Amino acid sequence: MRAPRGRIVPLSGVALAGALTATVLLAPGASAATTITVAADGSGNFTTVQAAINSVPANNTAAVTVNIKPGTYRGVVTVPANKPYVSLIGTGSAANQTVLVEGHAAGMTNPSGGTYGTSGSASVFIQANDTTVRNLTMSNDFNEAAVELSGEQAVAVNTSGDRVEFDNVRILGNQDTLLVNAPSASAVRRLYVRNSYVEGDVDFIFGRGTMVFQNGTVHSLTRGSSSNNGYLTAAATDINNKFGYLFWGTTLTSNAPAKTVYLGRPWHPSGDVNARGQVLYRGVTMGAHIRDDPWTDMSGFSWKDARFTEYSSTGAGAAVNANRPQMTAATAAQYVPTAYLAGTDGWNPIR
Structure with a gap:
């Protein structure tokens, strides 16, 4: 999210630590937009990402850009629901230079x-729209x-914002x-990953949210098995939500043996019978690790009752058989990125 251009004035009402002072960029008729710098070595406004987020006023209405200098930042990061319009931007030359990391697991003592x-184990929580x-x-x-x-x-990331x-x-x-999450079965939350x-x-992309x-x-990481090295997805899309996950022009890779990884299985949280996962792999290049029978049951629920399909898959792991439902061209015209993300407000972040 880019801040409006305009004159620079000091940021007020926020206590800033470090050597730099955040500024507010004002454009005529625009709300204030803030830029904050995080640097582990103390050369920014804050030394932790969470401290920078904490400085953002609740219910802010303007863009806030948090520039994060290269380094490893250990600790849980939460963008709370009452702080929308925040952008977390690594300033290194590559994504691997700026790392947000924690090591919690579901069974650990809180x-x-x-x-x-599971949901509370995340290193990063994105709760804000x-x-x-x-x-x-x-x-x-x-x-x-x-x-x-x-x-x-x-969990590395739990995203429940829209x-x-x-x-x-x-x-x-x-x-x-x-975790592509949503606060309730009826809530639609959209995530665009580019x-x-x-x-x-195992189930390493999961939840009831909508994602492109x-x-x-x-x-897919190998688990050292000769037959089952896990599942890419565990979608829990509500039956009333037409759109779950769309993988579009994506490449599936692995260090696992050939034909040992599933595309997914249906997750029914707390036995919810209305959770009917929707997953479409469209124009995806699949490595040899993908099984010929790539969908499987979960917790007594049949994958055949979910909405699992492929369309125009290629690569060594692609196949067409009775265990691999294919979407028709006519139906595929409805299942494009813009349709998944539009919702009721016409959101279109695709560029």
């Missing part, structure tokens, strides 16, 4: 009480091989890496 649980994340890495580095827990789900954009980001984890990379093994993953790479 200092606030109980355990984190109109949030943009660009040119950085979001990671959960919990090591499931080194620590045994009853719950090893370890009109959220990820551009040139890396999202790293193992089980349950990216030119990005996500990796994991355009271009970029989805990488």
Whole structure:
């Protein structure tokens, strides 16, 4: 999100730490827009990303750009629901130079009480609408091989805001890496992921939100199995929501053996019978790791009751058979990125 151009005046009402002073850029007739710099070495306004977000006034109505200098920033980052219009931008020359990371897992003890649980294990929470994340890495580095827990789900990103954009980001984890969330079954929350990379093994893109993953790479990590190395998706799209996940022009890669990874399985949170996952792989290049029977059941629910389809897949892992429903050309005309993201307000971030 670009701040309006105009005259520069000092930022008021926000206490800033560090050597630099944030500024407000004003355009005639426009609301104030703020730019804040985060640098671990103290050369910015703040040394942590969360401190920068905390400085944003609640219910702000103007663009806030948080420029994050290269470095590794450990600690949970939350963009709360009452702070929309925030952009988190890595300022390095590549996304891997700026890393937001934490290592919580579902079964770990939460200092606030109980355990984190799956959704609470995230390293980054995007709860606000109109949030943009660009040119950085979001990671959960919990090591499931080194620590045994009853719950090893370890989310890197939990996004429940609407009109959220990820551009040139890396999202790293193992089980349950990216939670495409929504606050309720009836709520539609949209995420647009462009030119990005996500990796994991089990159900590593999951939830009941709506997502377009355009271009970029989805990488399946091997679990050392000769037959089952996990599932890319576990969609829980409500039956009343036409659109779940669209993978468009994306490449599927893996270090797992051939024909050992599933495209997905249907997640029914708390046994919700109205969760009928919708997933379409369209114009996707599939590596040899994808199984010939790429959809499977989950927790007693049949994948055949979900809305799982492909259209124009290519690559060594692509095939057409009775276990791989194909969308017709006539239906595919309705399932394009703009349709997934339009909602009722006509949102169109595609460029």
